[in-house]
Amino acid sequence: MIALPNDDKSCGWYDVLPMRTKPVQKLTGTQQADYAIIGAGFAGLAAARRLSELKPNARIILVDAQCVAEGASGRNSGFVIDLPHKFSLEHPDPALKQKLLSLNRSAIAQLQGLVDKFHIDCQWSAAGKYQGAVGELGETHLAHFEHLMKDLGEEYRWVEKAELKKVIGTDYYSRAIFTPNSYLMQPAALVRGMGENLPENVELLEQSPIRSLQKQNGQWLLQGDNGSIISPKLLLGTSIFTKEFGYLKNRLLPVMTFASWTRPLTDQEMKVYNGEQDWGLTPAHHAGTTLRMTADRRILIRNTYKHVPKYGANVSDYARQQIHNEHRKAFLNRYPDLADVPFTHTWGGVYAISRNFTNFFGELDEGVYASACDNGVGAAWGTISGTLLADLVVGADSQALRDIRYVTGMPSLNPPEPFLGMGVKFRIALAKWQSKSEL
Incomplete structure (x- = not known):
């Protein structure tokens, strides 16, 4: 079956x-x-x-x-990332990382060509990507990321708190590293x-x-x-x-991650927000919160991971409401002055990971x-x-x-089960606890 x-x-x-x-x-x-x-x-x-x-x-x-x-x-959250995955960035083989980088950039060029050729209206944007830290734990991860970027020979720059606030409209983050060659889009x-x-x-x-x-x-x-x-x-x-x-x-391990977003902000709400449109921020700690402002003025929050051996059937309406509430808390921590802006959607997506990240x-x-x-x-x-x-x-x-x-x-x-399920749930719970200051 x-x-x-x-x-x-x-x-x-x-x-x-x-x-x-x-x-x-x-x-x-x-x-x-x-x-x-x-x-x-x-x-x-x-x-x-x-x-x-x-x-x-x-x-x-x-x-x-x-x-x-x-x-x-x-x-997904609408990122097309050129850099190797965080775990691949730590691989000891420099040739492997360079090949991954070349493959990813070939994919981006291919997608860019299709968007241009067929005039696909998908908010395609060469916006780059911020990797943001909330506090000391996140900044430790950013320092490690800087070391990996130097080894890779790739362009990056530090973005301090005041400059970052002008982009993302919140002072919740202490610092970020910006990498210029990732793209944003409306995935669907x-x-x-x-x-x-x-x-x-x-x-x-x-x-x-x-x-x-x-x-x-x-x-x-x-x-x-x-x-x-x-x-x-x-x-x-x-x-x-x-x-x-x-x-x-x-x-293969089936994992779901979840996102929520707001309706488009009004002109008045954009003044309160006081940041830019069309940017994306991933967390310094991999279990933290991904944050986006879309080209059509929606703020998106993504965090929360679940092991789902039965895929979507593992997520009840109650669980989805709890996830919605967690996203709401993360949103209000970042944008308390936008408390009247509701979420219109909360959804999940299942993907495959492997224990050896292969x-x-x-x-x-x-x-x-x-x-x-x-x-x-x-x-x-x-x-x-x-x-x-x-x-x-x-x-x-x-x-x-x-x-x-x-x-x-x-x-x-x-x-084998039940050890697999127990182990995955423990790892997800541990990562959530370790990254709690970054959520």
Whole structure:
């Protein structure tokens, strides 16, 4: 039995999108494809586009259990980060870090090109990123981050409290480090825009969950509710759900993180706020609070992590209200003069991490390929890994393909339950306690 996505229906990014202009196409009947792709997020969309370039006469079917942008790719905080993940930044191999940086920047250039080519209205912005500290603990982490940036040879600068307040409209933070080459966007708008502008030989089928997967006569049979797909080549852009198809079992950890945001601030409220629009701040301590002011004047708060072995089914209405309350407290700590501004949405998104912080990329079975486990940095990683997965499938070669094979590997095995769940919950609780001064 394949467990399907079980996302809440209160994702702010998705809810504010305009009505779709094209009807949803669903899987019906028996469809024969040269290439089948499951998962229409960043990885699946990139793989479909690249396959179309490499094989313009092939029939490519991209299928998703939900509508495009309803899943994890449309639920993140809207950062496209060029730097390696914080844990990767500490890796002892300088070549690995440089390859990750190059891959991420290739992904950003690719997304920039699509935004420009198709005029995707997604608040795409070369705004850079602040990494902010609230107090002494956060500043210790920033000093370590500075050391890592020096080792990497990357541009950065310190932003002191007074200057930072002019940008973010609050003196809650003591200092920050600014890095200039990250981008901001509206993730659901970007993902939907890419889905609406796929090449002609890519067929997008939505609201079409695949219930079973089996090999028959050298072909893969993907069985849905009202139809099936038969293909010799299958690409999985399914992140945490890869294990539902029998692959990477006991190697991926499903984690949800949550966000809330306000309605757009009025002109008067913007005067009270007295900061800039369109910036993003990540926490100095990884378990702290992410903060954004969107281009359309919404303040977004993201924190709170949960281990969700049953995905969205693990989060009750009561739990969501508690998360809402925690976000509200974080908001009021930063913007007490905006206490009358309500939150309009609170939502979660599930993603995959591994215990050894290793991303999987490659062939899982004969004719089955996957990019799985983004470790929480999915926009850039999903884009480049999906693109290069298509290269791998058709036998193309490039320096980028060699680089991604260099930096990826096998996620480590997890301990059995109940020890896994107990351990993950303890680690999350410990991180929350350690970062309490930064929340």
